[in-house]
Amino acid sequence: MNFIQSLSEVFHDSFSLLLKGAGKTFELAFLSLLVATGLGLFFGMLRISTNKFLRFIAHAYLSIIRGTPLYVQLVFSYFVLLPAIFGQSIDPFTAGALALSLNAGAYLVEIFRGGIESIDKGQMEAGRAIGFTHFQTMRYIILPQAVKRMIPSFVNQFIITLKDTSLLSTIGIMELMYSGQTIYSVNFKTLEVLTIVALMYWAIVTLLTIVANWIERRMAQS
Amino acid sequence: MTKIQIISYINKIKQRGEEVMKKVGLTLLSCALLFGAAGCAQKEDATKDTKKEQEKIVVATAPDNAPFAYKENGKLTGFDTELIKALAKKEDIDVQWKEMKFNGMIPALQSQQVDAAVAAMTINDERKKVVNFAGPYFDSGLVLVTKTDSSIKKLEDLKGKTIVAKQGSSGLAKAQELANKYGAKVKILEDEATLYMDVQKGGSDALINDHPFVAAKIKSGTASGLHIVGEKLTGEQYGIAITKDNEELLKEFNKDLKEMKENGEYQKLYEKYFGTSK
Numbered sequence: 001m002n003f004i005q006s007l008s009e010v011f012h013d014s015f016s017l018l019l020k021g022a023g024k025t026f027e028l029a030f031l032s033l034l035v036a037t038g039l040g041l042f043f044g045m046l047r048i049s050t051n052k053f054l055r056f057i058a059h060a061y062l063s064i065i066r067g068t069p070l071y072v073q074l075v076f077s078y079f080v081l082l083p084a085i086f087g088q089s090i091d092p093f094t095a096g097a098l099a100l101s102l103n104a105g106a107y108l109v110e111i112f113r114g115g116i117e118s119i120d121k122g123q124m125e126a127g128r129a130i131g132f133t134h135f136q137t138m139r140y141i142i143l144p145q146a147v148k149r150m151i152p153s154f155v156n157q158f159i160i161t162l163k164d165t166s167l168l169s170t171i172g173i174m175e176l177m178y179s180g181q182t183i184y185s186v187n188f189k190t191l192e193v194l195t196i197v198a199l200m201y202w203a204i205v206t207l208l209t210i211v212a213n214w215i216e217r218r219m220a221q222s
Numbered sequence: 223m224t225k226i227q228i229i230s231y232i233n234k235i236k237q238r239g240e241e242v243m244k245k246v247g248l249t250l251l252s253c254a255l256l257f258g259a260a261g262c263a264q265k266e267d268a269t270k271d272t273k274k275e276q277e278k279i280v281v282a283t284a285p286d287n288a289p290f291a292y293k294e295n296g297k298l299t300g301f302d303t304e305l306i307k308a309l310a311k312k313e314d315i316d317v318q319w320k321e322m323k324f325n326g327m328i329p330a331l332q333s334q335q336v337d338a339a340v341a342a343m344t345i346n347d348e349r350k351k352v353v354n355f356a357g358p359y360f361d362s363g364l365v366l367v368t369k370t371d372s373s374i375k376k377l378e379d380l381k382g383k384t385i386v387a388k389q390g391s392s393g394l395a396k397a398q399e400l401a402n403k404y405g406a407k408v409k410i411l412e413d414e415a416t417l418y419m420d421v422q423k424g425g426s427d428a429l430i431n432d433h434p435f436v437a438a439k440i441k442s443g444t445a446s447g448l449h450i451v452g453e454k455l456t457g458e459q460y461g462i463a464i465t466k467d468n469e470e471l472l473k474e475f476n477k478d479l480k481e482m483k484e485n486g487e488y489q490k491l492y493e494k495y496f497g498t499s500k
Contacts, residue, residue, distance in 0.1 A: 079419050089425030092409075172386070172409045172420075181325065182410060185390035188352045190329040 003192070010192040014183045021179030022200050028093070028175065029162040032100035036161070039101060040108025045138075047113055058109065065106035071167050074099045078171045096168040104161045111157065115150035116142060148219050155212040159205050176200060278316040279471065281306055282327045282339035286414045289438045289495045290342045301495045302340040305359060306462070308487065312478045323412055325390030328353060331465050338464045338471065342432055344392040345461040354468070355461030356475035359488075363454035364396050365436055368428045369421060370449045377452070380406040386417055386426035393430040396455055400430075418445055430455070434496070 046058035065073070078095045119142050127137030169178035180197040184190040283291045283303065290302040298319055310317045320336055327339040331353050342362070345355045366385075368374045374383065377400065385401060386409040387394040394410060401408045409426050411417055418439060420426045433454060439445040464472050482488040 079416065079423070083423040089420065089423040092425070170412065170416075172411050172425075174410075178410070181389060184329070185325045186348065186395075188328055188332065188348070190332065 006189060007192045007195060010183075010187070010189050011196055013187075014180075014193065014196070017179050017183060018176065018196060018200060021174055021176040022204065024173065025162065025165045025175040026204065028097055028100060028165045028168065028173070029158065032097050033104055033158055033161055035097070035101035036104035036108050036157075039105030040112050043105065043109045044112035044116070047109055048116070062106050062109060065103055070099065070103050070164055071170065073103065074167060075170055092168075092171045092173050096165075096171060096173050100161055100164060100168075103164070104157055107157055107160075108154070111150055111153045112146070114153070115146035118149055119145050148216075151212065151216050151219065155209065158208060158212075162205065162208070163201065277314075278318060279310065279337040280318045280320050280335070282320050282322055282330055282336040282341070284324045284327070284341045285321055287324075287342055287435065288442070289434065291340070301360075301491065302342065304491055304494075306338070306340050308482065308491070309462075309475050309478045312481070313474050324388060325412065327463065328390070331463055334465055336465075337468060338462055338475075340462050342434065342460050343463055344432075344458040346392060346458075349463070353463045353466055354472045356464055356472055357461035357479060358459035359462065359479055360434075360460040362432050362434055362458050362460060364393050364430050364456045364458065365433045365454055366428055366430055366451045367418075367421065367436055367445075367448050368451050369447050371447075372427065372451075374428055374451060377404060380404040380428065382406065383427035384409050384425075386411055386420050386429045388412065388414070388417060388431070391431075392456075392458060393432065397430045400455075418448065422447055432458070 043058045043061055046054045047062075049055055049058075074096065077099055078089075078092065082090050082095055116138075123141055123145070124134075124137055127141045128134070132140065165175050166177040168175055169181065172178075174182075176197060180193045184193040187193075283298065285291050285293050285298055285300075287300070287302075289300055291298065291300040293299070303319075306317060320330075322330060324341055324343075327336070327341060327343070328349065330336045331339055338356075339353075342360070343349070343355075344362070345358055349355070366374075366377075373379060380400060381404050384407045385397040387397040389410050389412050394408070397408050400406060409420070411420060414431075414435065417429045417431060421429050422445075428451070433450075436445070436450060440448070440450075462475060464475070479488075482491075
């Protein structure tokens with residue numbers, strides 16, 4: 001049979017399994033990014049703090065996470081670090097989400113910093129002038145404006161994290177790529193399966209981009 | 223500067239910019255073409271020789287599979303490795319080794335990136351549909367491995383537990399069969415080492431792997447706290463996987479294997495790695 005026929009046959013047999021994998025991929029990316037946003041904000045604040053020690057902590061975090069590949073961080077934390085801390089292996093999904101969160105968080109710190117620092121210094125001065133504390137100015141004046149500017153970079157990071165989920169196959173998580181691999185390891189239809197997997201990743205990312213553009217337009221109106 | 227001078231200066235910069243972009247574009251394009259050509263040339267090397275007398279074969283190996291394929295002082299060695307070397311020598315063929323993960327071998331054979339693959343690969347019907355096997359050259363079987371203090375003493379104890387196996391291996395198929403039969407879960411990992419680590423650290427409760435690997439691991443002392451549970455689960459035989467259309471290599475290897483078994487060469491190699499108990 002030709003490629004198209006083979007492709008549709010593989011599609012019929014495997015799509016439900018691949019869809020489950022895609023769900024896991026999306027779940028991981030979404031959860032990790034949620035936690036990463038919190039981490040990014042927290043360490044972002046530390047990064048621009050006036051306190052030297054707090055700044056050092058932020059720099060150490062950034063240096064370690066951005067200086068090593070995610071793959072290395074993953075294998076190291078799952079097989080060595082976490083069992084050493086907790087005495088035994090922790091659930092792969094948690095470990096994977098943790099690693100992804102820490103990784104994305106480090107990059108988000110710089111995105112937040114860029115967004116915040118792009119806001120005119122006058123805004124902070126004005127905020128303090130009307131009696132707000134540094135924290136209140138951040139929360140009510142600076143951050144709302146900064147977030148609008150950060151959206152494109154934020155979406156970028158989401159896409160990167162989403163594609164990074166494929167590395168979690170190393171610790172056995174049945175995400176989209178690994179599900180595909182499991183299928184073609186048995187039916188040997190590598191090309192067909194990988195074509196479908198690639199298309200599914202593309203569809204997810206494209207959908208995300210459309211949603212992000214919609215959000216950006218809505219925010220621009222305000 | 224006057225306005226006119228400023229404008230002409232800016233235009234000059236624009237022109238220069240365009241020229242540089244053109245040069246960069248051309249360089250990138252020629253680089254891309256060069257890489258493309260190099261890539262094509264590489265592929266042809268593996269497939270061109272199938273038409274005439276083969277002088278060189280590319281063989282896939284996974285060097286984390288002691289004692290079949292592993293590295294000693296950086297050099298590739300092991301039972302599988304030496305077997306291929308011996309067979310190739312009889313045919314006066316050079317062997318170029320290509321290292322890869324186990325589950326990447328059959329796709330590599332299908333796309334003819336390699337001519338053969340040897341990695342303690344079990345001969346089974348699904349694989350025979352897409353590759354040919356020279357052999358069998360080894361009798362093996364799957365075993366179940368758990369921690370020595372595990373509550374799993376017989377197969378029924380697997381209920382609710384997690385079995386881990388290697389991606390694309392016959393051990394995985396067996397694990398899924400047992401999981402269905404006894405109500406267990408299956409976890410899939412990709413390398414030898416991580417299988418054992420996962421059971422040792424409690425990420426999984428048991429693993430299924432080929433007996434020779436387990437025996438070697440236990441012998442080497444790196445499988446502390448693990449032991450084999452029960453008897454061999456299956457009887458399997460290993461073969462050398464060869465691309466589907468290479469009938470000649472298949473015939474030659476089968477002939478040479480038979481010769482090695484008859485003249486005692488095979489026995490010598492076997493005893494070197496596995497002792498005299500068969």
